[in-house]
Amino acid sequence: MTLKELHPGQSARIDKVDARQPGVVRLMVLGLIEGVEVQYENSAIGGDPMEVSVNGAAISIRKQQAGCFSISPIASNV
Amino acid sequence: MSEINETYIPVSDIGIRRRATASIAVIGNPNSGKSTLFNRLTGLRQTTGNYPGVTVEKHSGTVQLSDTALELVDLPGIYCLGGFSTDERIAVDVLLGRIEGTPRPDGLLVVLDATHLYQGLYLLQQLMEMQLPMVVAMTMTDVATASGIDISIEVLQRHLGGIPIYPLVATSGRGLEALKEALEQIDSAPAPSIPESWPELSQTADQLMGDTANGLPRIDVIQALLHPESKRAGVLQQQHGSAKLEAIREQLFGDEPPQACEARHRYGWVNEVLREAQRQAPVMKRFGANSWRWLNRPWPATLLFFAVMALVFQAVFSWATPLMEAIDLGATLLAGQVGKLLPEGALSSFITDGVIAGVGSVLIFLPQILILFLFIIVLEDSGFLARAAFLMDRIMRTVGLSGQSVIPMLSSFACAVPAIMATRVIPNRRDRIATILAAPFMTCSARLPVYALLIAAFVPDHSIGWFNLQGLVLLGLYLLGIIGGLATAWLLKRSALRGPKPQFALALPEFRLPNLQTVLIKLWDRARIFLKRAGTVIFVVAIIVWGLAYFPRSDGIQIELQSDLARVQTTLTGEPLATEIQRLENTAAADQLAQSYLGRAGRFIEPVFRPLGWDWRVSAAVIAGFPAREVVVAVMGTIYAVGEEAEEASLTVKLRSASWPDGSPIFTVPMVLGLLLFYAWCLQCAATIATIRRETNGWRWPIFAWTYMTTIGYVGALLIYQLGSLL
Numbered sequence: 098m099t100l101k102e103l104h105p106g107q108s109a110r111i112d113k114v115d116a117r118q119p120g121v122v123r124l125m126v127l128g129l130i131e132g133v134e135v136q137y138e139n140s141a142i143g144g145d146p147m148e149v150s151v152n153g154a155a156i157s158i159r160k161q162q163a164g165c166f167s168i169s170p171i172a173s174n175v
Numbered sequence: 176m177s178e179i180n181e182t183y184i185p186v187s188d189i190g191i192r193r194r195a196t197a198s199i200a201v202i203g204n205p206n207s208g209k210s211t212l213f214n215r216l217t218g219l220r221q222t223t224g225n226y227p228g229v230t231v232e233k234h235s236g237t238v239q240l241s242d243t244a245l246e247l248v249d250l251p252g253i254y255c256l257g258g259f260s261t262d263e264r265i266a267v268d269v270l271l272g273r274i275e276g277t278p279r280p281d282g283l284l285v286v287l288d289a290t291h292l293y294q295g296l297y298l299l300q301q302l303m304e305m306q307l308p309m310v311v312a313m314t315m316t317d318v319a320t321a322s323g324i325d326i327s328i329e330v331l332q333r334h335l336g337g338i339p340i341y342p343l344v345a346t347s348g349r350g351l352e353a354l355k356e357a358l359e360q361i362d363s364a365p366a367p368s369i370p371e372s373w374p375e376l377s378q379t380a381d382q383l384m385g386d387t388a389n390g391l392p393r394i395d396v397i398q399a400l401l402h403p404e405s406k407r408a409g410v411l412q413q414q415h416g417s418a419k420l421e422a423i424r425e426q427l428f429g430d431e432p433p434q435a436c437e438a439r440h441r442y443g444w445v446n447e448v449l450r451e452a453q454r455q456a457p458v459m460k461r462f463g464a465n466s467w468r469w470l471n472r473p474w475p476a477t478l479l480f481f482a483v484m485a486l487v488f489q490a491v492f493s494w495a496t497p498l499m500e501a502i503d504l505g506a507t508l509l510a511g512q513v514g515k516l517l518p519e520g521a522l523s524s525f526i527t528d529g530v531i532a533g534v535g536s537v538l539i540f541l542p543q544i545l546i547l548f549l550f551i552i553v554l555e556d557s558g559f560l561a562r563a564a565f566l567m568d569r570i571m572r573t574v575g576l577s578g579q580s581v582i583p584m585l586s587s588f589a590c591a592v593p594a595i596m597a598t599r600v601i602p603n604r605r606d607r608i609a610t611i612l613a614a615p616f617m618t619c620s621a622r623l624p625v626y627a628l629l630i631a632a633f634v635p636d637h638s639i640g641w642f643n644l645q646g647l648v649l650l651g652l653y654l655l656g657i658i659g660g661l662a663t664a665w666l667l668k669r670s671a672l673r674g675p676k677p678q679f680a681l682a683l684p685e686f687r688l689p690n691l692q693t694v695l696i697k698l699w700d701r702a703r704i705f706l707k708r709a710g711t712v713i714f715v716v717a718i719i720v721w722g723l724a725y726f727p728r729s730d731g732i733q734i735e736l737q738s739d740l741a742r743v744q745t746t747l748t749g750e751p752l753a754t755e756i757q758r759l760e761n762t763a764a765a766d767q768l769a770q771s772y773l774g775r776a777g778r779f780i781e782p783v784f785r786p787l788g789w790d791w792r793v794s795a796a797v798i799a800g801f802p803a804r805e806v807v808v809a810v811m812g813t814i815y816a817v818g819e820e821a822e823e824a825s826l827t828v829k830l831r832s833a834s835w836p837d838g839s840p841i842f843t844v845p846m847v848l849g850l851l852l853f854y855a856w857c858l859q860c861a862a863t864i865a866t867i868r869r870e871t872n873g874w875r876w877p878i879f880a881w882t883y884m885t886t887i888g889y890v891g892a893l894l895i896y897q898l899g900s901l902l
Contacts, residue, residue: 114435116431116432116435116436117430117431117432119675119676119678120676120678120679120680121435122432122434122435122438123259123602123678123680124680125434125435125438125439125442126254126255126257126297126434126438127254127294127680127682128293128294128297128438128442130438130439130442130443131439132443132446133442133446138471139471139472139473139476140473141473141476141477141565141566141567141568141569142473142474142477142566142569143473143569144473145568145569146565146568146569146578146679148471148565148683151293152292152293152449153290153291153293153324154291154293154294154682155682155683155684155685156680156681156682156683157561157564157565157568157578157679157680157681157682157683158679158680159568159679161676162678162680
């Protein structure tokens with residue numbers, strides 16, 4: 098499963114980043130790397146780009162790049 | 176050194192002289208409160224200059240300490256020393272001393288946002304490798320506490336090898352004095368130890384440095400390894416040979432981009448530090464987000480964006496109008512007064528129609544520009560613009576751009592000059608150039624007087640349902656500009672600027688109340704840059720156009736005018752006399768213009784514009800408008816003999832009755848529509864051309880933009896006139 102398939106409000110842990118795809122390095126510099134927990138906060142109309150947060154920092158990411166982040170969802174305790 | 180015995184210099188003077196040369200770079204993430212801190216420290220002791228040989232402004236200020244002064248240099252916010260956009264690259268180049276003639280800073284004041292330690296520590300870690308004396312200011316500590324983040328300064332400091340950290344509370348200014356004291360001691364501060372986040376990289380750098388005496392500084396070696404395309408990498412390659420470096424890089428980074436490996440190692444370290452220094456992980460529900468959360472949902476956020484933009488445009492146009500009218504009136508009155516004082520002739524005309532009108536034509540833009548800048552700065556500092564880019568990304572993608580092009584495009588509705596400068600945030604050069612070339616299509620404030628004149632004169636004031644026909648035509652012209660700009664970007668991104676899809680990775684700051692002092696200082700700063708960049712060009716152009724329209728003077732026309740005036744003074748009195756004098760003077764002015772260089776140029780070029788339905792007078796006005804489109808209405812006023820400052824109504828009447836020698840009207844509906852389209856699409860602005868040259872570092876793109884826009888403006892007007900005339 099990749100970040101692309103996450104639902105708004107859901108959290109996940111990043112397992113693997115495919116850094117060779119264009120535009121991914123910039124996102125890694127902003128803090129989206131293996132092992133961190135991300136939450137899908139919001140999106141623009143149509144669900145693309147998405148807004149995810151990591152350690153309190155909100156980052157905008159396009160669906161295309163979101164597909165390069167393999168994740169495992171964290172069950173929400175709501 | 177024998178002078179020492181002869182000259183007495185007080186010890187305190189020596190101290191000041193030595194310290195004043197110390198330059199401290201202020202650096203931090205975007206939106207970390209860096210500018211606010213910079214302004215608090217320097218107050219109004221700020222200057223904006225230029226880095227030698229670079230097109231970017233150097234923003235520096237002086238901080239007065241108890242008995243010394245330091246120069247602070249404010250740099251654009253960055254996330255890493257990689258430098259993705261032009262803005263970021265400048266910051267990195269200044270930090271690393273890569274700008275010729277600008278030495279490396281003597282120390283760093285690093286701004287760390289307490290609510291965003293994660294990204295802040297990432298940058299800080301890279302900065303520590305520069306091994307410069309360093310002081311850390313931690314901003315937003317009150318916000319952090321309010322959102323449940325508990326930071327242990329001591330633990331953090333221990334991880335950072337003892338770098339002094341000063342927590343600040345922005346609202347009360349607490350902590351500022353302690354920070355100033357620390358700055359005073361900055362050059363006695365020890366160089367920071369290097370954090371061991373990536374031992375392999377450190378060791379490799381040490382080895383490479385050991386291999387060559389007189390080599391690059393350590394930070395340069397590290398950056399050269401991480402960025403194989405950079406200039407420093409070339410130097411390293413000369414020293415060690417490409418085969419050796421290839422092998423080293425292969426071993427360090429494998430087949431992944433170096434910066435990706437770097438991010439993994441460094442964020443690993445950051446997470447380790449945070450686990451110990453930050454008691455409670457920042458809550459995901461960020462400060463102030465709860466009650467307004469729904470506003471960030473896709474539809475409400477998008478609607479809010481359009482509502483805010485509507486408000487901005489309303490403000491830019493309705494608030495600015497009275498001010499613009501006042502400036503216009505002021506310039507006219509002043510010109511009138513000066514005209515009375517000076518004897519009639521070239522000097523009087525130069526002062527009134529050249530200098531005063533030229534200054535007026537610069538000042539007239541200020542109200543709109545200032546109001547627009549004010550809104551943009553407030554929206555920028557409150558975090559709204561980043562959201563706007565996020566929301567509009569999908570739409571901009573259809574023309575091959577990204578959300579980051581939205582802000583420059585919006586600015587260019589007031590003026591393309593600041594818009595083109597605002598493109599510096601766009602990471603990819605191709606995307607940036609496509610945006611630069613699209614921006615001048617947007618209907619700027621200088622086009623409006625021409626639109627207003629032609630629409631009022633030739634579009635009937637009909638109502639169509641709820642709408643007014645004149646309003647609809649104006650709306651159509653705005654749309655024409657938007658379509659022209661977006662189509663241009665789309666075409667360029669498919670041809671000359673073809674390249675990988677633009678990236679869009681943006682940090683989204685949370686909404687924050689902007690700091691008033693910061694907003695005002697930024698506004699003052701941008702207004703000054705606008706006046707310097709655009710103002711000088713517009714002024715010079717106004718003088719040149721005046722010269723072309725004034726010279727050569729025909730004595731015959733003046734003599735005839737004098738004899739006519741003498742004649743009417745004997746035959747008429749009172750009101751009819753005044754009217755007749757005015758008419759004669761206007762006719763003489765029109766005759767003078769007709770045989771001036773501008774008038775001759777109009778006649779010379781008329782065959783070119785004839786297929787568009789323009790006579791020599793329209794052609795001359797259009798030529799005068801090429802360097803600055805705003806002069807067109809004034810030139811038309813003179814050329815149609817209604818006087819330069821005539822009521823629009825009288826010019827309207829003249830335009831309506833203007834005719835070809837055979838008596839058929841010149842201003843027909845197809846001709847006017849064509850002329851409007853020409854104005855919508857043509858690049859008639861020397862200030863814009865100069866700005867494009869500066870920002871793209873050459874003549875290639877400004878020449879292309881001018882040729883391209885003039886061509887499509889001409890062809891468009893030609894098609895409308897020819898097809899319209901057939902109907």
